[in-house]
Amino acid sequence: MNHPPIVPxxxxxxxxxxxxxxEKALTRQLDALAAARRRLPMTPVARDYVFEGPDGPAGLADLFQGRRQLVVYTFMWHGVDDVCSGCSMFTDNVGHPAHLNARDVTFALTSRGPLADLMAVRQRMGWTLPWYSSLHNTFNADMGAGDGFALNVFLRTDDRIFRTYSTTARGVERLGSNWTFLDLTPYGRQETWEDSPEGWPQTQPYQWWRLHDEYDDSTDPS
Structure with a gap:
């Protein structure tokens, strides 16, 4: 296996x-992008969505848990026996909610799956984030997730709810610290799409991803 050149x-x-x-130049660009994001207009949420939660039916307003801002990650769902490894990795990367709560933000998951199945996966993975079933509403489709995944941000003000931001695909990936940490390592994510030197270890993207209790002790990413 090749490695970076050795120098004094x-x-x-x-x-x-x-x-x-x-890196500093990019940081300043990201700061400017965040400033522009804070200045985006917002659009009202017209539908009164009803989700199924552990405590019974819940409207979108209930997902805020009394706070003004809400981040919703729509977790792609194919069944309890085919849990999305990418969405699971992203969820593993979400830190303790107290830090977001301190800034008036609630984080929640939604999926188009039966609540009992969602709760079974939640228990298996040891997650504590609130997770709601959107199986019987059009929230996923209306918020740009479809049958996949997306992240949306909402603001509640004057008893109205507004959608302020939305992203999917690699826009979501950038928010997960596993990818960020891997990008700091000499071998990177070790995926074939990366621009790496000849001889670097690489496998096809996505294929090495696992639920966190499915990895073995091997360092082989394949």
Missing amino acids: TEDWQAALDTLRSR
Whole structure:
């Protein structure tokens, strides 16, 4: 297996400093993008969605849990025996909700699956995030998830609910720290789409992903 070239510490530091200057420029660009995101207009949510939750039926307003802001991750659902590994990895990466709650934000999951199945997976994975069934409403389709996944942000004000932001595909991926940490390592995500030097270990994307209790002790990503 190939590896990065070995150089004296002074040369390594010089190369790192060069890369850091690019990282700092990107950080400023991301700050500017976040500032633009905060200035996006918002649009009212017209439907009165009813979800099924552990405590019974819940409207979209109930998902806020009394807070003003709500982040909803629509978890792709194919059945209790075919749980999406990518959505599971993303959910594993969501930290303790107290930090979001302190800034008036609630985080919740929704899926088009039976509530009992969602709760079974939640228990198996050890997750504590609230998870609601959208099986009997059109929330997924209306919010850009369809049969897949998406992340949406809402604001509740004056007894009205507004949609302020939405993303899917790799826009969601950027929010998961596993991918962020892997991008810092010399071998990266070790996927075939990456621009890596010749001889770097690589496998097809998605295929190495597992539920966190399905990995073995091997370091082989295949």
